[in-house]
Amino acid sequence: MVHLLMRLADLQSLPLMPELPAGYTLREYKDSDLEPLAKTLDLAFDDVDWTPDLLKERLIEAPDVVKTFVVEFEGKPIATASARIMDDKFPGSGYLHWVGVHPDHRGKQLGTIVTIAVLREFVKLGCKDAVLETQDQRLPAIKTYKNMGFTEEHIHETHSLRWAMIAELLASANL
Helix, strand or coil, X not given: CCCEEEEECCCCCCCCCCCCCCCEEEEECCHHHXXXXXXXXXXXXXXXXXXXHHHHHHHHCCCCEEEEEEEEECCEEEEEEEEEECCCCCCCEEEEEEEEECHXXXXXXXXXXXXXXXXXXXXXXXXXXXXXXXXXXXXHHHHHHHHCCCEEECCCCCHHHHHHHHHHHHHHCCC
16 A cells, blocks of 8 residues: 655744653763664564664665654653655655554654754755655654644555544544
């Protein structure tokens, strides 16, 4: 199934960074994060089997990923998002990549915090806007992105119906 596309057209009016809850720290990825971050992503995404090798391939050593941010708690990464540049597919845009939060730490705006960190990185890199791809079932993430100003883009014939269904689900869900 073709991923859904969302775009944040204005990087000059980013939302304010929420305050981190007590005990949490926002920072850049470091080598000692490899295994615990793979575990966090594995728990955050039930459709991908994250391993340290896959994390290296898709994020850490990927040539188009320029920075990965993490939120740590008690010395372990429990939320992450990466800044990716894909000029071949999205010229001039920053690509928000693999936003994930450990299930035990959801509901604390940690996904928003790592997302804003990535968006600020795009501003530093001179990107004109930001894009992301997501899936229909990621309703809490979609709601967060919409609240931050991301808008849907219809790039496939199935998108109008899928976005309409998502709007209905979001309107009836207590997220």
